[in-house]
């Protein structure tokens with residue numbers, strides 16, 4: 532038997548922190564390498580489905596995250612043109628009983644910190660910041676990564692958690708991203724700056740022609756997370772640049788005054804031009820695999836990118852247990868269940884983007900799609916997504 536003793540994790544985002552924790556929990560010594568000077572997250576919010584809570588419980592941090600999260604009353608979609616409600620899914624006790632966990636929203640810093648602090652408490656986890664990985668080699672008995680300064684690090688296996696522009700993926704798969712042409716602006720505002728009629732205890736999505744807006748509370752309602760997205764008129768390159776309020780306003784001219792109030796609130800105007808990738812048939816061979824956005828970058832329309840990274844980490848740990856500590860064998864098992872599930876998320880997300888951004892007749896059809904459906908119909912449709920648990924994580928779903 533080939534028991535794996537050491538792993539390198541590249542990247543210290545939510546995915547890397549969760550991977551380090553999951554690997555250490557099965558007895559593997561982890562060195563996490565992060566290019567930034569500090570390990571942390573950006574100041575924005577994130578939505579967490581019950582599947583994320585199952586993963587967080589499995590990692591042993593569910594309670595800490597629950598204490599910091601806001602549990603929502605429902606998830607709603609509104610029509611941004613006429614201001615009417617299109618669909619509302621209740622996320623109260625019935626939803627929670629059905630899926631075994633809540634629907635919640637949380638500040639990214641709060642969830643990242645919960646996972647990372649738990650990883651740091653495990654003596655098997657060490658890390659190095661200001662360490663940008665630029666190359667890697669695999670050998671019969673191990674892997675080696677090289678950082679920008681030329682330092683070399685060796686371990687039995689390597690997990691690339693280095694985000695959408697992953698160097699580990701580039702060296703392993705060398706595929707190209709698919710730039711969506713959709714641009715995102717996001718901000719966190721204090722409660723007092725949030726229009727009173729938008730202070731709703733729910734993620735509310737306003738779908739408009741070639742655009743949408745989202746808002747939800749953070750930190751007990753003391754803050755609100757705002758996200759606006761639109762189809763750019765010009766060719767975009769994947770990445771973050773400076774934008775302007777004028778640009779944003781120009782894309783939301785035809786929408787209802789109620790969601791439009793959101794556009795006056797942010798004070799910083801950074802724009803994210805987004806991308807995903809066509810799902811790959813493999814995330815690496817032998818001693819290298821990928822996790823989180825490095826494995827399956829996805830647009831934000833189903834709010835599942837980080838949830839999937841957490842599921843990945845738990846599944847990786849469970850696969851290693853199932854393979855008696857042999858991570859090389861476990862990587863194959865891990866990929867065999869994670870690739871189809873995350874591909875489904877990527878493709879479903881593209882479809883949701885189309886639905887949210889519908890115009891004309893498509894918008895009319897969109898608004899009729901869910902008419903007459905009861906809560907149980909919605910719950911049935913969500914089962915494949917939110918019904919994920921550690922106990923079933925090695926089964927295809």
Ligand SMILES: Cc1cc2nc3c(=O)[nH]c(=O)nc-3n(C[C@H](O)[C@H](O)[C@H](O)COP(=O)(O)OP(=O)(O)OC[C@H]3O[C@@H](n4cnc5c(N)ncnc54)[C@H](O)[C@@H]3O)c2cc1C
Nearest residue numbers: 542544545546566578664693694823824834835836837838
């Ligand atoms: C607008 C928006 C809203 C979203 N909303 C949600 C939501 O509501 N719910 C949800 O589940 N998901 C959401 N997501 C998706 C979620 O943010 C991502 O899927 C998740 O953060 C990915 O985590 P990660 O750790 O895989 O990657 P990242 O967070 O990108 O972390 C990668 C880390 O690797 C480091 N790194 C990169 N290259 C190197 C290198 N060469 N060497 C060393 N270190 C390196 C980076 O510095 C970074 O720290 C949203 C995304 C966007 C854009």
